[in-house]
Amino acid sequence: MAGLRGKADVFHADDHFFRMTTQPYKLPEEKLREKLEAFPPEFREHVWTYRRAPAPKGLEAIARGLLAYHAGAAFQTKYAEKKDDLRLVEDLGFDSLALVDLSFQAEEFVGIVIQMEDLPKIKTLRDLLGLLRSKAFPNPAFAG
Secondary structure (H helix, E strand, O other): OHHHOOOOOEEEEEOOEEEEEOOOOOOOHHHHHHHHOOOOHHHHHHHHHHHHOOOHHHHHHHHHHHHHHHHOHHHHHHHHHHHHHOEOOOOOOOOHHHHHHHHHHHHHHHOOOOOHHHHHHOOEHHHHHHHHHHHHOOOHHHOO
16 A cells, blocks of 8 residues: 555545545535534534535534534534643544544545645644645634
């Protein structure tokens, strides 16, 4: 697999197989609806709103919603205390598998590819938000 680690190489899980591409995977709307069923209604609405009209505030709400979904009650408690300085591993107990899952969901829900080499750089919620904003809104005038 060493030859497959180029900067643009991304692996996508699509049901029962993996494919390699440099483009974000656009999840069909029916499958997206199925995946979103596991999430709270407010989160689902953020995703649909963002897909219709991408905006930094919507992206931030989705990122926080993903963390809350994965961390459960610990997210609310720790977020109230630390805000965007919330540490994903130390405060929420995320491991590498949770970060990979988060990267797949970012791509499925908002079309943003988080490269595997970016994952170790994401230590805090602030890091995650900054990375997502820089990928979604590369022009600083639109980054909010």
